[in-house]
Amino acid sequence: MTRARDARWSGALGVLDEVRRAPGGTRAEAARRLGLGSGSATEITARLRALDLLDEVPAPAVGRGRPTTRLLPHPRGPLVAVVEVRYEGWRCAVSGIDGRPSTVLAGPRRHGTEPQVVGEIADALRDVKRRYGRRLRAVSVNAAGVVRDRRLVRPTTLGWEPTDLTAILPDESTPLVIGNDATLAGLAEARGGAGVGAGTVLYLTVEVGLGGVLVIDGVPAVGGSGAGGEYGHMPFGDRSRRCPCGARGCWDNEVDGRALARHLGVGQPDDPRAFAVQVLERAERGGDADAVAAVRRVADALACGVAGLVNAHDPDVVTLGGLAPLIRAAAQDDFDAAYLDGLMEFRRADPIPLRAASLGDDSALIGAAAAGLDVVLSEAGLDQWAADFERAAARG
Template sequence: MAADVLRAVRREPEASRAALTKSLHLSSGTMTDLVSRLQTVRLIDEVAATPTGRGRPSTRLVPHPSGPLVLAAEISATGWRTALAGVDGRLAEQHSGEHQDYSPATILAAVGAALEDYRRHYRDRIGATSVSLAGTMAGTTVVQSAVLGWQQVSLDALGAGGLLLCNNDATLAAVAEARRGAARQARVSTHLMVLSGAGGGSCQDGEPILGATGASAEYGHLPLGRAGLQCSCGAVGCWDVDLGARAMARDLELELAGPAQEVTAVREWLAGQDPDAPAAETRAQAASLGRGLAGLVNALDPELVTISGLATELRRLAAGDFDAAFAQALMSYRRSSPPPVLDAALNQDGPLVGAVELALDQVLSPAALSRWAGED
């Protein structure tokens, strides 16, 4: 039951102790005993909750000030971010930087230095490091990343010899939405993130479906694009050649301020669009988005779909084109009750939140908790 309390604190970090007691169907006495045990082993502490009216004041359960921590890092097309989190999964002490160049050595040195600063301060409280990266991952190796220009790059140094988890950024955004965001009430959900290209992930009961090597859900490399165009991945006709900032910047011949600036340039261009009269390029992108999402629904059968990045802007600006393409590409039996397509709740924080979630799965496992409590 102690594990149930910890999961509830992650799920509802703002909830009062009374609310958690009710949601877990526990008696007040049982909850008192569990909280006392968790305080003794430095996992949970109790603080006064914000008053909501008359009656006995309640308390909130929060991470113990000397409790276990996880580190998270995100390496995106233009920069990096790091964060620290306790057992409630909240991002804290965030740091960030822009890429000065795109060599793996330079970027990994900058991220590694930020992570080392946390480790020097918090030492043995840190139980895992979890990395999000914009690229195809296999274990702790970046198989390829078009936006970074990397191939077969090891991230092992970021773990500093400790537990290291590495995953694709869009897959982690899918985890974040399934557990903490817009898809949290769905048992099976699919997420699509569109930035330079398209990526995503699917979750069942909050767990990501990673595939045999961890490289599943490369949705941008489904053959949904123009057959004659070669993708940076080496395949021909990928969805990425038609959908996303890279494709839009190419088709619109936008001037870029620097490397990997397609998303910024396209967002600035979209900001000048009129939803009542969207440009042909916007309509084409929205239609491609709707058609591809319908294909994912047909293949994956989710209860709910979430979208983030440029996908939300494209649908908003050309809703009619998106809706028509989505409906037409659905199998006929699905059209009467298609799964809802919702904007993501966590947006740019999705990859970091997802990274924290998977790290906490390891740090709060029964075996890890036994080691933390000194029982092993």
């Protein structure tokens, strides 16, 4: 059975991956990258087109070569519903196999009211299911909290209790993928952002706290239960301070708006991220010595931890998301000096590069779409799509 499935989908999966990587690329380019002959590429794309998985349109003529086609998602092809649950609110989007989510509905932040938010998201997904029917193949969620065994077990930044999100599914047969927002943002940056081309990418982001992930050959290293990558809870901070997670000395408490408020001697802000942005702007404008001093302390704490993780993981590149590149820019000399000083000596002559993330605020949404498509565009997922397609065709 496995051999038959491999024979059916091995070339097809390669072509679909090419469309995911570069939607609108030509069939000739895909064939060249995959080492396929012209005849094989034509046969594979014809099968995928017949199953409503791919569409082909004529490519603009270039020179005197043989005409080719551009490969695009089929307008009746499979879809993933992508849900984002963040401190600021939630949104629901839909993505085809090109991995480009388009928002269909959003809701405001409702701090501490998880049943209401879960109900609103469930209503949105039922609407998506009614609209798209069998084309909806999976629901993928990115959430601001610790995810373990597909459950949101520590959503403290949302003000929630541990939450089972299976109630959002429009039906029992739809697969559910759940990931931490930082993990999924790192996945997106590794595959299609600032980490493209690197085999091992360390992604770190500062929002309310710090999160991240190590991505190896395009696959996030999230541990046995999916809760890996909680770098903000490594003991890089003050051991006298207990973190809301329950541990002492967490790095989280040294690098975000809460740390800036503490250094400035003011109360904890209601919105730590917005507060951090204000302080960073004050520091960059100059003339506010207190803001500059606070930012320098946070930059030092962030850079020292980054160096420690580089020593531990040996990545090819580090990508910095959220507020992290802004913190670095506001205290560039302090940050870079602390980073180099924290590296093992043999690394300093050629330090691992630090790059600002390139996908912006949509990075976690894009990563969630990618994680959902990994399920849909697998051998098992394509088997199920083909079976459903053939049943629908038989019914006329």
